[in-house]
Amino acid sequence: MPLSPRGEVSWEHRSAVNETDMGAQLTVLAVDDEKPALDELAFLLRAQAPVTQVHTASDATTALRILRDGGIDAVFLDINMPGLDGLELAGILSNFATPPPVVFVTAHDDRAVAAFDLGAVDYLLKPLREERLAQAVLRIVGLAGRSQGAVKPDPAPGDEVIPVELGGVTTLVQRSSVEWVEADGDYARLHTAGKSHLVRIPISTLESRWAEAGFLRVHRSYLVSLALVTGIRTVGSGLVVTLRPHAGKPPVELPVSRRHTRELKDRLVRAPKQSWLSR
Numbered sequence: 605m606p607l608s609p610r611g612e613v614s615w616e617h618r619s620a621v622n623e624t625d626m627g628a629q630l631t632v633l634a635v636d637d638e639k640p641a642l643d644e645l646a647f648l649l650r651a652q653a654p655v656t657q658v659h660t661a662s663d664a665t666t667a668l669r670i671l672r673d674g675g676i677d678a679v680f681l682d683i684n685m686p687g688l689d690g691l692e693l694a695g696i697l698s699n700f701a702t703p704p705p706v707v708f709v710t711a712h713d714d715r716a717v718a719a720f721d722l723g724a725v726d727y728l729l730k731p732l733r734e735e736r737l738a739q740a741v742l743r744i745v746g747l748a749g750r751s752q753g754a755v756k757p758d759p760a761p762g763d764e765v766i767p768v769e770l771g772g773v774t775t776l777v778q779r780s781s782v783e784w785v786e787a788d789g790d791y792a793r794l795h796t797a798g799k800s801h802l803v804r805i806p807i808s809t810l811e812s813r814w815a816e817a818g819f820l821r822v823h824r825s826y827l828v829s830l831a832l833v834t835g836i837r838t839v840g841s842g843l844v845v846t847l848r849p850h851a852g853k854p855p856v857e858l859p860v861s862r863r864h865t866r867e868l869k870d871r872l873v874r875a876p877k878q879s880w881l882s883r
Contacts, residue, residue, distance in 0.1 A: 628654035628745040631675055635660075635667045635690070636682040636709070641730070645680060645709060648734060652741045664688035665767040665774060668696070672764075672813075676704050678725070678744045683710040687774035688767065691715065694722045696765055696776070705747055707740045764817075766794065768801040777801050779817060783847060784858060785810055785827035792827075797850055822868055823861045830871060836860065 632655055636642040639662070646658045659676065661667040664687055670676065679697065683690035694706050708719045711730040719727050725747065726740040764779040777794055786793040786800075787807040794801045811821045818830045822845055832848045834855065843865055849855035860868055 628748065629656045630654045630677045630741070630744060630748070631657040631659070632678045632680060633659045633661060633667060633670055633676045633704075634680045635662075635664070635685070635693070637662050637685040638682075641682070645732065648732060648737055649680065649741075651734075652738060654741060654745050664690075664693040665769055667693060668765075668767055671697070671700075671704065677748060678705045678707065680707045680709050680740075683708060683712060683715055683719075687769065691718055691722065694719070694724070698722055699765075705744050707744070764814075766801075766803055766805075768794075768803055770801075775801065779814065782819075783829055783832050784856065785819070787825045795856075820864075820868060820871055822864050823859050826858045828858060833872060836868065836872070 630652075632649055634642060634645045634649060636645060642660055642662060646660050649655050649658045659670050661670055663685060667679070667681075671679070679694075681690045681694060688696075690708060690710070694708075697703050697706060703723070705725040706723070707726045707728060708715070708724050709728045709730065709732060713729055716727045725743050726736075728736050728740060766777045766779065766782075768775045768777055777796065781796045782794045783797070784795045785807055786795065788802065790804065790806055791802055792805050792807045792810055794803060807821075807825070807827055811819070811827055814827070819827050820830055821827050828845060828847065833845055834848050835846045836843050837846065839857075842862070843860040844857040845860050845868065847856040847858070
């Protein structure tokens, strides 16, 4: 690749991109499980004039966490990775309310059709050539310019997908399948029908992130899906919330703290078609 004797990217390619769009500023994410390749890709991306910040991830799970925090304008993605591979990750990104542009950077020339079927902006082969990377960045700048001129509708809150890793296997858990969440230190345990999944996300993060999807904190240790609540009742000096049971199993009952009682009742009585409150 055309580097200067000091190991810097040649000025010609910096200038070519800079002259195309002086106002473009991109924050990008580079994803590759091989550290030398990831470091090289990040180095070359930082040399592109429109790129102001480069985040890195060595696997799909970390990449999704970064993407959910927002602010990523484009993803440069390897294909062969443990767990979710690059094509599978791109498939998940395509379901985002506003999918980021994806550029594949890979040593394999036989996956291009699948990549472009997923809407890839470009497909770059390793060893990476600086001029091809510059072309890909220019395409992303062009896409960003067109999208800024368009009227964007308010995105609907789509169904979030949570990657869960266990024993080297990544399982995708849909938010809509989660019935209640249990705090476990800096982790949270997602309870679905008959299963539970431990994820490294604080329950406070899920509380704010999932509020618009109908989840409510009822206790410092519990977050519930309001759509599954069948009632609340008094037990001793406190309250418990009852969730819809599954066939052959007793309903789940979770304690409601005093500080969350009023908000829970207010949220439930706003749904007049439900017989929420039971005494």
